[in-house]
Amino acid sequence: MASLTISPEEQKRVKALGFLANKGTDEFSARIITVNGKISAKQLQCIAEAAEKYGDGTITFTSRLTIECPGVPFDKIEDFREYIAKEGLLTGGTGSKIRPVVSCKGTTCQYGLVDTFDVTEEIHNEFYLNWHDVLTPHKFKIGMSGCPNSCIKPDLNDLGIIGQLEPNYDPEMCMGCARCSVEEVCPMDAAKVVDGKLEIDKELCNNCGLCVGKCHFDAIPDGETGYKVTLGGMWGKRKNQGKPISKMLRSKEEIMDVIEKTMLIYREQGDTGERLADTLERIGFEEFEKQLYNDEILERKEEILSAKLHVKGGATC
Numbered sequence: 001m002a003s004l005t006i007s008p009e010e011q012k013r014v015k016a017l018g019f020l021a022n023k024g025t026d027e028f029s030a031r032i033i034t035v036n037g038k039i040s041a042k043q044l045q046c047i048a049e050a051a052e053k054y055g056d057g058t059i060t061f062t063s064r065l066t067i068e069c070p071g072v073p074f075d076k077i078e079d080f081r082e083y084i085a086k087e088g089l090l091t092g093g094t095g096s097k098i099r100p101v102v103s104c105k106g107t108t109c110q111y112g113l114v115d116t117f118d119v120t121e122e123i124h125n126e127f128y129l130n131w132h133d134v135l136t137p138h139k140f141k142i143g144m145s146g147c148p149n150s151c152i153k154p155d156l157n158d159l160g161i162i163g164q165l166e167p168n169y170d171p172e173m174c175m176g177c178a179r180c181s182v183e184e185v186c187p188m189d190a191a192k193v194v195d196g197k198l199e200i201d202k203e204l205c206n207n208c209g210l211c212v213g214k215c216h217f218d219a220i221p222d223g224e225t226g227y228k229v230t231l232g233g234m235w236g237k238r239k240n241q242g243k244p245i246s247k248m249l250r251s252k253e254e255i256m257d258v259i260e261k262t263m264l265i266y267r268e269q270g271d272t273g274e275r276l277a278d279t280l281e282r283i284g285f286e287e288f289e290k291q292l293y294n295d296e297i298l299e300r301k302e303e304i305l306s307a308k309l310h311v312k313g314g315a316t317c
Contacts, residue, residue, distance in 0.1 A: 018031040018032070020068075022071065027056075029071075030091050031094065032066060032068070032084060032090070033100050034100065036123075042087055043087045043088070043089055047067060047084060050080055054072050055080075064102055097131070097140065098128050098142070098263070099141050101128060101142045102120075102141070102142070102152050103145075104145045104151045105146070106118075106163070111147045113146055114163035116146045119144060120144050134263070134305060136266055137270035137271060138315055140263070142158065143157035143159075144162075144163075147165075147208060147209070148163075148207065148228075154233070155241050158232065159276070160229065162229075164225065166207050167207075167223045168222050168223055169219060169220050173218055176193055177193070181214045182198060182214050183198070186210065186211055207223075229258055231245060231276060231288070232276050232280045234275050234276075243280075243285060258292060260298070261298065264297045264298070264301060265291050266279055268304045272309070273313065274314065
């Protein structure tokens with residue numbers, strides 16, 4: 001195994017640029033940022049060329065939908081960055097800050113209820129790019145799925161967003177069919193005909209929208225689109241399932257507002273080294289929610305962002 005000649009200080013510096021040391025060598029994996037897992041064909045071609053020119057010719061994909069090119073020598077790091085910049089590509093995605101956003105494919109999927117690419121591209125531009133230099137207590141991950149199938153496991157992210165379609169049920173239109181098409185299609189067993197009338201258990205219903213339009217008598221003609229947001233999820237050495245906030249969000253603007261307030265509260269009130277789940281446990285979920293639902297934290301936004309906090313955060317990768 002090759003001996004290391006790169007100093008720890010230099011390794012730390014290039015790691016902040018998105019270059020992670022390949023174990024036992026003086027070579028690095030270049031981590032390239034995608035916009036919620038989406039890149040153009042020309043960008044992909046550029047990455048392939050960079051991998052051949054500066055790396056070991058292979059390309060790998062991370063669980064956060066970024067792309068890595070292993071085998072980049074230390075003295076070729078800047079050349080690599082300059083080469084991929086031709087197609088607007090950046091390296092990064094490390095440190096105690098907002099990480100690249102992860103998204104499912106949304107409405108291109110038959111089950112997708114919301115346009116995940118539209119929402120997460122705005123999140124990427126506003127929070128990953130514009131807040132890139134904002135240090136947080138630990139890494140902060142955001143994930144979004146277009147429906148409750150939750151393919152990208154949004155509730156295992158610090159902040160998860162799940163597309164919803166709340167059924168608009170009109171009991172007056174229900175005929176109490178002996179074989180109810182709504183009951184048959186419900187994957188959660190939340191819809192049941194009881195005493196000749198369909199009942200929907202709100203506690204069991206996950207707002208997947210599969211029942212919308214299925215009633216032959218238009219008892220559920222449509223539904224209302226929304227977004228379920230969870231806080232405090234994480235996956236790794238320690239695991240925690242995110243808890244949903246009590247309010248169903250109805251617009252992209254509301255999502256952006258909740259993310260901004262969450263980031264400000266976390267940066268101001270989180271202890272260095274703790275994940276959001278730990279902050280929530282320490283200050284209390286109800287107290288955190290109370291701050292989410294008013295604008296007081298926004299009045300201190302510039303003060304919070306400019307404060308010298310979490311200079312050495314808890315993230316190790």
